Amino acid sequence: MKLVGIAGSVADKSYNRLLLKFIATHFSDTVDVEILDIQDVPMFNQSDDQTNSDAVQYLSHKIQQADGVIIATPEHNHTITAALKSVIEWLSFSIHPLSGKPVMIVGASYYDQGSSRAQLNLRQILESPGVDAVVMPGNEFLLGEVKDAFDDQHNLKDPRTVGFLKETLEKFVKFVKVINTMNGPVEDDSWKSEDLEAHGKVETTIEGVDMHAADWVEQAAAKTHAAEGDDTVKLDRGVLTVNQLNYFLNSMPMELTYADANNQFIYYNHNADAKDMMAARTPAQAGNPMADCHPKRAIPHVQQVIHMLRTGKTDLFKLPVPGNGPEKYIMHYYQAMHDAKGEYKGINEFVLDILPIVKYYLAHTGQVLAKDPNAKADAISGASAKSADAKPDSVSGASADAEPEQPDEVSAASADPEPVKPEVDSVSGASSNDN
Amino acid sequence: MHKFIAIVGTNSDQSTNRKLLQFMQKHFADQAAIELVEIKDLPMFNKPENKQVPAAATAIAEKIDQADGVIISTPEYDHSAPAVLMNALEWLSFHIHPFVDKPVMIIGASYGSLGTSRAQAHLRQILDSPELRARIMPSSEFLLGHSLQAFDEDGNLIDAQKLAKLTGLFTDFQTFVDITAELNHANEANRQEVQNVNWDKL
Ligand SMILES: Cc1cc2nc3c(=O)[nH]c(=O)nc-3n(C[C@H](O)[C@H](O)[C@H](O)COP(=O)(O)O)c2cc1C
Ligand SMILES: Cc1cc2nc3c(=O)[nH]c(=O)nc-3n(C[C@H](O)[C@H](O)[C@H](O)COP(=O)(O)O)c2cc1C
Numbered sequence: 001m002k003l004v005g006i007a008g009s010v011a012d013k014s015y016n017r018l019l020l021k022f023i024a025t026h027f028s029d030t031v032d033v034e035i036l037d038i039q040d041v042p043m044f045n046q047s048d049d050q051t052n053s054d055a056v057q058y059l060s061h062k063i064q065q066a067d068g069v070i071i072a073t074p075e076h077n078h079t080i081t082a083a084l085k086s087v088i089e090w091l092s093f094s095i096h097p098l099s100g101k102p103v104m105i106v107g108a109s110y111y112d113q114g115s116s117r118a119q120l121n122l123r124q125i126l127e128s129p130g131v132d133a134v135v136m137p138g139n140e141f142l143l144g145e146v147k148d149a150f151d152d153q154h155n156l157k158d159p160r161t162v163g164f165l166k167e168t169l170e171k172f173v174k175f176v177k178v179i180n181t182m183n184g185p186v187e188d189d190s191w192k193s194e195d196l197e198a199h200g201k202v203e204t205t206i207e208g209v210d211m212h213a214a215d216w217v218e219q220a221a222a223k224t225h226a227a228e229g230d231d232t233v234k235l236d237r238g239v240l241t242v243n244q245l246n247y248f249l250n251s252m253p254m255e256l257t258y259a260d261a262n263n264q265f266i267y268y269n270h271n272a273d274a275k276d277m278m279a280a281r282t283p284a285q286a287g288n289p290m291a292d293c294h295p296k297r298a299i300p301h302v303q304q305v306i307h308m309l310r311t312g313k314t315d316l317f318k319l320p321v322p323g324n325g326p327e328k329y330i331m332h333y334y335q336a337m338h339d340a341k342g343e344y345k346g347i348n349e350f351v352l353d354i355l356p357i358v359k360y361y362l363a364h365t366g367q368v369l370a371k372d373p374n375a376k377a378d379a380i381s382g383a384s385a386k387s388a389d390a391k392p393d394s395v396s397g398a399s400a401d402a403e404p405e406q407p408d409e410v411s412a413a414s415a416d417p418e419p420v421k422p423e424v425d426s427v428s429g430a431s432s433n434d435n
Numbered sequence: 436m437h438k439f440i441a442i443v444g445t446n447s448d449q450s451t452n453r454k455l456l457q458f459m460q461k462h463f464a465d466q467a468a469i470e471l472v473e474i475k476d477l478p479m480f481n482k483p484e485n486k487q488v489p490a491a492a493t494a495i496a497e498k499i500d501q502a503d504g505v506i507i508s509t510p511e512y513d514h515s516a517p518a519v520l521m522n523a524l525e526w527l528s529f530h531i532h533p534f535v536d537k538p539v540m541i542i543g544a545s546y547g548s549l550g551t552s553r554a555q556a557h558l559r560q561i562l563d564s565p566e567l568r569a570r571i572m573p574s575s576e577f578l579l580g581h582s583l584q585a586f587d588e589d590g591n592l593i594d595a596q597k598l599a600k601l602t603g604l605f606t607d608f609q610t611f612v613d614i615t616a617e618l619n620h621a622n623e624a625n626r627q628e629v630q631n632v633n634w635d636k637l
Contacts, residue, residue: 010479010480043519043522044517044519077525078560081480083481085513088518
């Protein structure tokens with residue numbers, strides 16, 4: 001379960017931020033908590049709408065993509081801080097990302113009351129119609145006299161406090177599931193909206209060039225007067241010529257593919273012939289809509305994976321692709337890319353053989369691989385053995401799951417009792433191009 | 436004649452709360468000198484470790500010190516006072532304490548029909564907290580709903596009933612200020628106590 005945490009403080013030091021960090025690290029088995037920064041959010045001003053600023057958009061995207069939100073509030077003058085209130089005002093003005101979102105309130109203060117009044121206030125604010133969050137009722141986690149609450153390692157000292165926090169968090173996990181089930185459609189088929197034919201366009205789409213053309217790269221470059229050769233480009237962080245950029249990308253120890261937000265395959269690091277690649281691509285394929293690169297039967301799975309990445313259900317989808325013999329363990333990683341505002345910009349697919357890395361590690365640490373006596377049969381046999389008789393839906397079932405608890409499980413053969421199906425991996429893969 | 440500071444509880448350029456205070460300033464000019472104070476230039480409160488209070492905040496604190504009372508007009512955002520007003524009050528309770536025992540009248544204007552009832556309750560709670568300790572006029576509420584339609588072209592309050600209510604409350608406030616001045620026996624102790632509310636030492 002993916003949660004985001006917001007500490008209601010912009011002070012350099014904040015016990016509430018410490019509390020959130022503790023929750024994020026100590027309970028990482030239960031929940032995946034990403035802590036969001038509010039330092040750059042400007043003071044709310046009704047007559048100067050900065051909803052589109054990076055800081056506000058970033059928060060909005062992260063909140064929308066999360067299953068739930070934890071807010072840790074200080075108490076100033078018996079209420080919440082202006083900094084936190086300002087954030088909430090931005091998120092209730094022309095956008096409403098907290099609407100329907102499950103929220104858990106915690107708080108730390110110097111005093112023995114431990115932010116009780118601020119929490120009550122916050123609850124009332126979050127439930128006002130413009131914000132429309134769904135605050136977990138009942139549970140109040142108040143951390144009073146906070147200056148004595150943490151040890152040097154920033155861990156909460158009192159085991160009873162940790163126990164209560166754990167209980168509260170477990171209740172919240174249930175609460176999030178209930179609320180999101182209530183909110184969401186029972187059958188979530190929003191992934192079907194992914195258009196692999198790339199009929200739409202994004203601001204970077206190069207119009208007037210046939211995506212299917214074998215010389216799309218040349219045509220698109222001519223059309224955009226693309227930089228090439230010794231032309232320089234400014235990057236974050238450095239300046240390179242296009243040649244240098246090519247040396248750099250082509251020497252990466254992995255196969256890289258860029259699929260943009262319009263589901264168009266626009267780049268791969270072309271350093272080998274298709275026959276020598278782990279996931280084959282040909283120069284003529286660059287520019288193709290993603291549908292061109294996949295067999296028909298794989299399309300729904302590809303749509304599901306892309307949709308998970310686009311909507312932030314997961315930022316990284318990975319899976320092993322069997323069928324290369326015992327000397328290779330090829331992994332396909334699909335990493336969602338975002339701009340500074342958190343807007344989806346496409347997929348970075350990287351493919352590599354991780355077995356040499358494992359072998360290196362073992363050799364240099366004097367260890368050997370051993371069978372795990374507790375492992376499930378499936379884990380040992382691996383996906384490859386089973387893939388042949390896998391039902392077409394085996395992976396999609398998991399990937400389309402409205403709430404993939406652990407994205408890893410979806411793909412990792414080891415944890416998934418369901419056999420993994422090979423074609424799902426070919427999100428941008430050209431391997432099945434012959435269809 | 437009483438001297439009052441009127442805090443515009445928003446940073447919005449077009450504010451009906453500012454209009455309301457400007458109207459009071461003009462309408463009650465023969466009874467009291469009302470000076471409007473803006474809070475939009477204060478930086479976001481960040482509890483600085485060096486305890487440095489921005490000059491804009493100390494300037495407001497000084498004005499409050501010298502005034503007989505404070506009028507605060509608050510919008511309502513999300514059923515509560517706006518962040519920018521909360522921010523001003525954070526600075527005005529951070530190692531400076533201009534509100535201790537200061538008579539305060541709370542009013543508010545909003546576009547909807549309820550006219551900031553919840554924001555006013557929130558503000559009352561804030562001003563009552565130990566490091567602010569203002570003397571808020573009890574049992575009084577001036578709620579101006581539908582505030583976008585409440586003023587004529589000259590900035591006058593259109594509704595006669597509302598005006599009568601405001602006039603009554605403002606007269607009461609002046610009496611409240613005088614009575615509060617009499618209730619001064621604990622002033623010293625209160626000031627001392629608020630100095631002692633030192634969050635760093637808790
Ligand atoms: C202006 C100001 C007002 C405060 N008011 C309160 C208060 O009303 N109640 C309280 O428990 N703590 C109050 N405190 C102290 C807070 O406990 C403390 O700043 C905060 O909650 C600790 O959280 P943090 O370390 O995340 O900032 C106040 C602090 C400041 C600077
Ligand atoms: C973020 C936001 C939240 C608001 N929430 C409320 C609210 O909870 N109740 C209400 O009556 N009006 C609400 N409003 C509308 C206000 O009535 C209006 O903006 C304000 O009170 C008018 O004050 P002003 O004219 O001084 O700016 C909200 C406005 C904004 C921008």
